Amino acid sequence: MITDRRAALAGLSASLGTLLASARPIAAAVPPIAILAGKLTQGGWARGQMANGSSLKLDGAPVPVDRSGGFFIAFDRDAGPSAMLAGTAASGSTTTLPLTIAPRQWQIEHINLPMRPGALPDEEFLRRRAAELAQINAARAQNRPSEGWRQAMTWPLTGRLSGRFGSQRIYRGMAASYHSGLDIARPAGVPFAAPADGVVVLAAVQAFTLEGHLLLIDHGMGLNSAFLHCSALNVGVGDTVRQGQAIGRVGMTGRATGPHLHWSIKWRAAKLDPLLFLGAMPTG
């Protein structure tokens, strides 16, 4: 009986050894890609890890990977139901990780009125706007080294949420553009803080026509935050900011109907929902 058990154990050990031996070369050849944190949904994001010394693509577009194999990806408000991560090892072997992107129910308001045509923009506005958009695009195109993308973001300000990301009005079938950020209503002059570390890439000292005094923070890896309608800015272009640092004050400069902080987050061209980066709003 003892001999039988010994024989069985020896057999088991041998087959385990064969399994490990056959598993090892495959594991070494295929770079593993893992999602470590995030919200795989429209307007959401993910942080992940992959084998070092390899390249990564999301739906065919290259994604930067840091020295330790860390990466950040995100999904636009109107992203489709699936995405594909594809990694290539230094050896040339590839692996894929299919992602399912959950759809959201956006707050849609149907208004039984024609869309307001608004005053025709005059030449002066168009000229100023073109210059402002050029500044915004140039700022977003910078890729400043920052580790902010690794952090769990914190609320820049607490208060009543007066506008949600993705909400949209439809005027007799004509869809207006959706709301691209999170609005937090507080009186003008209340300070707000950086939600994560970053580098200031734009500080509109002269108020922009729509955004007013605008602050753009680069969190690294293509992730950035925009803060609109400020009454004051505490930081300037090139400054490094730390999570929790007061960077400006709430206001209603530019096109705003009342004092509030409008906070938008983008990863490259993808517009993201700030609420998906945050925990519950702190009380008090």
Ligand SMILES: [Zn+2]
């Ligand atoms: Zn807003």
